[in-house]
Amino acid sequence: xxxxxxxxxxxxxxxxxxxxxxxxxxxxxxxxxxxxxxxxxxxxxxxxxxxxxxxxxxxxxxxxxxxxxxxxxxxxxxxxxxxxxxxxxxxxxxxxxxxxxxxxxxxxxxxxxxxxxxxxxxxxxxxxxxxxxxxxxxxxxxxxxxxxxxxxxxxxxxxxxxxxxxxxxxxxxxxxxxxxxxxxxxxxxxxxxxxxxxxxxxxxxxxxxxxxxxxxxxxxxxxxxxxxxx
Amino acid sequence: xxxxxxxxxxxxxxxxxxxxxxxxxxxxxxxxxxxxxxxxxxxxxxxxxxxxxxxxxxxxxxxxxxxxxxxxxxxxxxxxxxxxxxxxxxxxxxxxxxxxxxxxxxxxxxxxxxxxxxxxxxxxxxxxxxxxxxxxxxxxxxxxxxxxxxxxxxxxxxxxxxxxxxxxxxxxxxxxxxxxxxxxxxxxxxxxxxxxxxxxxxxxxxxxxxxxxxxxxxxxxxxxxxxxxxxxxxxxxxxxxxxxxxxxxxxxxx
Numbered sequence: 001x002x003x004x005x006x007x008x009x010x011x012x013x014x015x016x017x018x019x020x021x022x023x024x025x026x027x028x029x030x031x032x033x034x035x036x037x038x039x040x041x042x043x044x045x046x047x048x049x050x051x052x053x054x055x056x057x058x059x060x061x062x063x064x065x066x067x068x069x070x071x072x073x074x075x076x077x078x079x080x081x082x083x084x085x086x087x088x089x090x091x092x093x094x095x096x097x098x099x100x101x102x103x104x105x106x107x108x109x110x111x112x113x114x115x116x117x118x119x120x121x122x123x124x125x126x127x128x129x130x131x132x133x134x135x136x137x138x139x140x141x142x143x144x145x146x147x148x149x150x151x152x153x154x155x156x157x158x159x160x161x162x163x164x165x166x167x168x169x170x171x172x173x174x175x176x177x178x179x180x181x182x183x184x185x186x187x188x189x190x191x192x193x194x195x196x197x198x199x200x201x202x203x204x205x206x207x208x209x210x211x212x213x214x215x216x217x218x219x220x221x222x223x224x225x226x227x228x229x230x
Numbered sequence: 231x232x233x234x235x236x237x238x239x240x241x242x243x244x245x246x247x248x249x250x251x252x253x254x255x256x257x258x259x260x261x262x263x264x265x266x267x268x269x270x271x272x273x274x275x276x277x278x279x280x281x282x283x284x285x286x287x288x289x290x291x292x293x294x295x296x297x298x299x300x301x302x303x304x305x306x307x308x309x310x311x312x313x314x315x316x317x318x319x320x321x322x323x324x325x326x327x328x329x330x331x332x333x334x335x336x337x338x339x340x341x342x343x344x345x346x347x348x349x350x351x352x353x354x355x356x357x358x359x360x361x362x363x364x365x366x367x368x369x370x371x372x373x374x375x376x377x378x379x380x381x382x383x384x385x386x387x388x389x390x391x392x393x394x395x396x397x398x399x400x401x402x403x404x405x406x407x408x409x410x411x412x413x414x415x416x417x418x419x420x421x422x423x424x425x426x427x428x429x430x431x432x433x434x435x436x437x438x439x440x441x442x443x444x445x446x447x448x449x450x451x452x453x454x455x456x457x458x459x460x461x462x463x464x465x466x467x468x469x470x471x472x473x474x475x476x477x478x479x480x481x482x483x484x
Contacts, residue, residue: 123332128328135346135349135350143349228338228378229337229341230376
């Protein structure tokens with residue numbers, strides 16, 4: 001029994017059918033962790049990208065170091081650090097929030113590069129034309145740069161959403177009961193790991209395929225030239 | 231004021247690293263004058279336009295536009311480097327057409343043209359649209375207003391770029407090799423538009439080009455640039471038919 005739901009071990013089929021709703025409960029946790037992690041990554045990445053592009057080294061340099069550190073150390077270490085070290089300094093977060101935060105932090109380093117690359121891909125001539133027309137810097141960013149960069153940024157961000165989903169099972173080490181954790185508990189109690197783990201694999205494939213095709217659709221819907229302005 | 235030259239370079243120096251692009255350049259263009267600049271690549275001729283459009287700062291000397299220093303402001307009797315507010319004001323005198331058009335690809339033709347008049351000059355949407363229609367008619371693209379740049383040929387795109395610059399109603403138009411990126415069969419339509427503009431007496435026109443026949447046809451004066459200096463300048467017929475300097479002769483014989 002898990003989450004007040006029972007399983008039926010009479011046959012393989014009845015077992016699979018009976019644990020599906022339990023696994024789906026775990027999947028809901030996985031999706032929530034991925035969603036919150038992704039939103040954090042997208043927002044923190046924007047902040048990091050902004051800081052890294054500041055002209056003053058005293059601001060840009062630490063932002064670069066932080067970004068490099070987040071990207072080049074394992075997620076598991078960051079996760080343990082947040083989970084076991086922060087409470088020593090009086091910061092106690094629920095396991096789920098700790099996990100989502102760790103995902104958001106690590107992926108913010110990647111998303112900050114997505115923003116930077118999206119903006120740097122705007123040809124120099126666009127800025128020169130805007131300047132020749134005497135448009136203000138702010139107006140140039142808002143109306144010339146952003147609508148063109150966003151068409152490159154959104155699909156690239158979407159790819160990281162898929163990666164984040166696939167990293168959520170790591171959160172089970174800090175006692176977040178997401179889909180893989182649920183499968184393991186079922187296996188521990190029934191001595192049948194094959195069926196729950198296979199089902200998790202299948203459900204994961206389904207999730208990532210749906211997410212990937214949604215991104216592809218978005219990519220096709222967003223014109224390469226940018227958000228059209230009439 | 232009206233006796234001031236439209237453009238004046240006084241001992242202007244421009245360097246990129248150790249390379250001198252403009253070497254103590256003196257150049258004066260009268261109001262309404264049509265001047266073509268010719269010369270080999272890397273001779274600094276495009277840099278003259280880019281300095282005027284405030285896309286490249288200068289290292290020494292002074293540039294005047296309509297009698298006022300472009301890159302400097304007067305503080306008492308001395309000239310100090312200009313702030314952005316001054317540059318923004320000075321840019322209103324000039325419009326520029328680029329070799330690569332540099333249209334905004336995500337905007338319709340109309341929006342490309344109306345964006346700056348609306349947000350820089352403060353025109354109403356309706357007024358800006360009327361102005362866009364007026365200049366689109368001038369470049370012969372009335373029926374293309376709602377298209378996006380990618381739906382147009384190179385020649386049409388460059389004509390939109392000309393309309394976009396004109397819609398700011400500058401007194402000075404700068405053309406930086408406007409036909410160099412075009413397929414040969416599209417060059418004519420763009421030159422035709424520039425030629426029509428050249429017939430306006432009050433418009434000052436500065437053209438960097440490799441189209442010698444065209445430069446000869448529309449210019450009051452042609453300047454031959456080489457290695458950051460004006461080697462020779464004069465009326466087009468004189469410069470093209472009887473060049474005095476060996477470097478000019480060698481260049482024109484190519």
